Amino acid sequence: MDSLNGHFKISPISPAAPGPLYGQIVEGVKREISAGRLKPGQPLPSFRTLAADLLVSVITVKRAYQELEREGIIYRKQGLGTFVSENGAARNRDARRREAEQLMARSIREGVEAGMDDREIVRLAQRIIREKRGTQP
Amino acid sequence: MNDLAIEIRGLQKSFERFQLGPLDLRVPRGAIYGLIGPNGAGKTTTVDLIMGMGREDAGAINVFGLDHWKCEAEIKRQIGYVSPDLSYDSWRKVWRAIHFVRSYYPGWDTQYCDDLLGKLGITWDDKIPTLSLGARAKLALVIALSHRPALLLLDEPTLGLDAISKREIFAQLLSAVQDEARTVLIASNTLSDIERFADHVGIIHNGRLLLEGNTADVLDRFRLVDCTLAEAIRPPAIKGLFVQEHSDNRFRALVDVHGEAMGWLREKGATNVTATPVTLEDLFVELVKEG
Numbered sequence: 001m002d003s004l005n006g007h008f009k010i011s012p013i014s015p016a017a018p019g020p021l022y023g024q025i026v027e028g029v030k031r032e033i034s035a036g037r038l039k040p041g042q043p044l045p046s047f048r049t050l051a052a053d054l055l056v057s058v059i060t061v062k063r064a065y066q067e068l069e070r071e072g073i074i075y076r077k078q079g080l081g082t083f084v085s086e087n088g089a090a091r092n093r094d095a096r097r098r099e100a101e102q103l104m105a106r107s108i109r110e111g112v113e114a115g116m117d118d119r120e121i122v123r124l125a126q127r128i129i130r131e132k133r134g135t136q137p
Numbered sequence: 138m139n140d141l142a143i144e145i146r147g148l149q150k151s152f153e154r155f156q157l158g159p160l161d162l163r164v165p166r167g168a169i170y171g172l173i174g175p176n177g178a179g180k181t182t183t184v185d186l187i188m189g190m191g192r193e194d195a196g197a198i199n200v201f202g203l204d205h206w207k208c209e210a211e212i213k214r215q216i217g218y219v220s221p222d223l224s225y226d227s228w229r230k231v232w233r234a235i236h237f238v239r240s241y242y243p244g245w246d247t248q249y250c251d252d253l254l255g256k257l258g259i260t261w262d263d264k265i266p267t268l269s270l271g272a273r274a275k276l277a278l279v280i281a282l283s284h285r286p287a288l289l290l291l292d293e294p295t296l297g298l299d300a301i302s303k304r305e306i307f308a309q310l311l312s313a314v315q316d317e318a319r320t321v322l323i324a325s326n327t328l329s330d331i332e333r334f335a336d337h338v339g340i341i342h343n344g345r346l347l348l349e350g351n352t353a354d355v356l357d358r359f360r361l362v363d364c365t366l367a368e369a370i371r372p373p374a375i376k377g378l379f380v381q382e383h384s385d386n387r388f389r390a391l392v393d394v395h396g397e398a399m400g401w402l403r404e405k406g407a408t409n410v411t412a413t414p415v416t417l418e419d420l421f422v423e424l425v426k427e428g
Contacts, residue, residue: 015333
């Protein structure tokens with residue numbers, strides 16, 4: 001969307017999902033941060049812009065930003081706008097690490113169920129690391 | 138300083154087949170308030186009474202802290218009004234309807250009116266009777282917005298419109314009210330039309346307001362609770378407990394977690410409790426069913 005300069009776009013929110021709408025905006029922003037699409041220091045859209053894009057009221061967006069601010073993920077600078085905080089990035093790293101761990105646990109479970117022994121699994125992991133590091137220095 | 142745009146206390150109005158109230162309703166300044174209820178719930182009667190169409194039997198209506206009868210002219214200058222009954226057909230052309238209405242409003246903003254017409258694809262020379270239903274609704278919205286009213290009263294503003302026209306109208310409405318100085322009351326029987334942006338909600342049924350408040354707070358207050366009770370008992374009538382299913386000691390209910398119901402469940406030794414958040418739709422259906 002033009003109004004967001006293409007930097008920021010959260011997934012569509014739906015009133016059909018349970019709980020208040022602002023919660024979905026909070027989750028959407030967190031997801032953007034943990035996926036690295038929103039970086040520390042980067043500005044977030046204004047209340048109005050985001051409200052217009054999502055077709056929700058300004059009060060809903062305000063509430064979501066207040067929640068994110070309270071958690072230390074974003075901060076407001078008077079007159080300048082709202083930005084992703086360094087803390088937000090730290091949370092981003094933690095969240096990504098947790099996600100990596102979950103994915104690895106799942107791969108290992110698959111491997112075990114497929115009858116692989118520990119050594120085979122480790123060897124497979126090493127091969128994948130070599131391949132990934134090789135193609136993406 | 139009163140921070141309410143509309144304050145209704147003890148409002149009553151009787152008709153042969155319908156009784157409104159006693160009804161209390163509070164719309165904070167800057168809110169987008171969705172007054173939702175099934176057909177015949179009393180939405181239009183309420184809006185009409187605010188607009189001074191018909192006289193209440195009892196109660197008081199204040200708009201921006203002013204009595205709606207004593208200060209009628211002052212209040213109406215600050216209100217923009219849209220209703221499906223409102224027809225501009227007799228002016229034939231768009232420009233004639235606009236000329237007529239704007240003569241009543243010293244604050245009419247000609248430039249803004251032109252902008253809105255352009256954005257909604259209406260021209261000054263359009264013939265009103267040949268406009269589509271959607272275009273007429275858009276014209277009504279332009280006319281209601283062009284004097285930049287502090288309060289918009291919209292009674293079923295998108296009744297009978299297709300999804301695209303609705304979206305255009307609501308997008309325009311939202312961009313018009315985003316300075317937060319403006320208050321909007323939208324009466325609608327279609328929850329899905331307004332649940333996205335109604336930050337305050339009032340559920341009306343059989344002339345009574347069943348629930349009112351900030352939408353997020355209201356949703357935070359209710360949970361759909363599944364649990365097992367220590368023994369099979371028939372749930373008593375408790376305020377804020379809406380039983381959906383129960384067989385033996387298995388139990389499912391919509392619960393107001395601020396009410397007495399949670400205490401009752403604990404007392405009855407509820408185990409295996411899951412409490413899931415609800416949608417406005419869940420709440421609406423349940424309250425209207427009970428009420």
